[in-house]
Amino acid sequence: MTPGSYEWVRVGEYMEGELRLNLSEIQFKRDHPRPPESVCSLPCDRGQAKQYLEGESCCWHCFNCTQYHIRSPTDETKCVICPEGTKPNLEHTECLDVPEVYLKYESQWAIGAMALSTVGIIITAFIGLVFIRHNDTPVVKAAGRELSYVLLSGILMCYLVTFVLVMKPTDIVCGVQRFGTGFCFTVVYAALLTKTNRISRIFNAGKRTVKRPSLISPKSQLIICTGLISVQVNTS
Incomplete structure (x- = not known):
């Protein structure tokens, strides 16, 4: 189809009280055949906590937990600091014991x-x-x-x-x-x-x-x- 020209495309049919759509024939945005996501905010990545928008209960911003913090396992809106002797893993999802490094006799x-x-x-x-x-x-x-x-x-x-x-x-x-x-x-x-x-x-x-x-x-x-x-x- 050339720009500026249009034509009717059959994208589905209504049969037996049910609408059946062929999503592969629907183009919601040029060169983007996938339908838009009907959500306010996307899920946060691992190691990120949610900060809800003021007055909203389903829309939020995601922020990264800092160097020595992980996301709280009980509250997805908080980051908690790791106890002494531990440090976060790469995903900031759990605290791991700091490995012992010291001079050994065989060194x-x-x-x-x-x-x-x-x-x-x-x-x-x-x-x-x-x-x-x-x-x-x-x-x-x-x-x-x-x-x-x-x-x-x-x-x-x-x-x-x-x-x-x-x-x-x-x-x-x-x-x-x-x-x-x-x-x-x-x-x-x-x-x-x-x-x-x-x-x-x-x-x-x-x-x-x-x-x-x-x-x-x-x-x-x-x-x-x-x-x-x-x-x-x-x-x-």
Whole structure:
């Protein structure tokens, strides 16, 4: 049929009190043979909720649920947030558990870290045995024997905490990780600071007087070091 010309087309017949239509012969819109849909709004897609038009009960707009929300299973007009530890699926129709991702023992990174820590533990233990063997020698005493043991203990804890960091997370493991990571370095820094301060005060006092400076005894040094460490413990 050319534009501007028309002709009668038989699209159906009325037989025995029933109208029978041949929809394939009906053209409601040019190049669109399908009949128009007699609805106000189309159904919403999965993960979308309805927002009814004001004063209407059968017409609505569809809106997408946001990143951490799904459409409510009981109310199609609401989006609800997923509980903690879950996230929506791709269609935003249900909440799924967030998969556990953590460093495992068989990981190359974990193996490398544990190997280096093991070497450090062996070296630290060897140095500790040397100090114990020569515990009463003048060299060990002059180096600050008690603080040296504190320093070696802190270094040893630094290497040991590596094995805790690669363990499967639990409440206890996470607590040890958080506390131990800061505590072991605090022990090392406190011992170094106390030793440095002791040596500095001894040399500065030697330039002015032959009198022995105060608070340089092993007991005093341990008290000062413990006080510095306690600051970190109280803030953890």
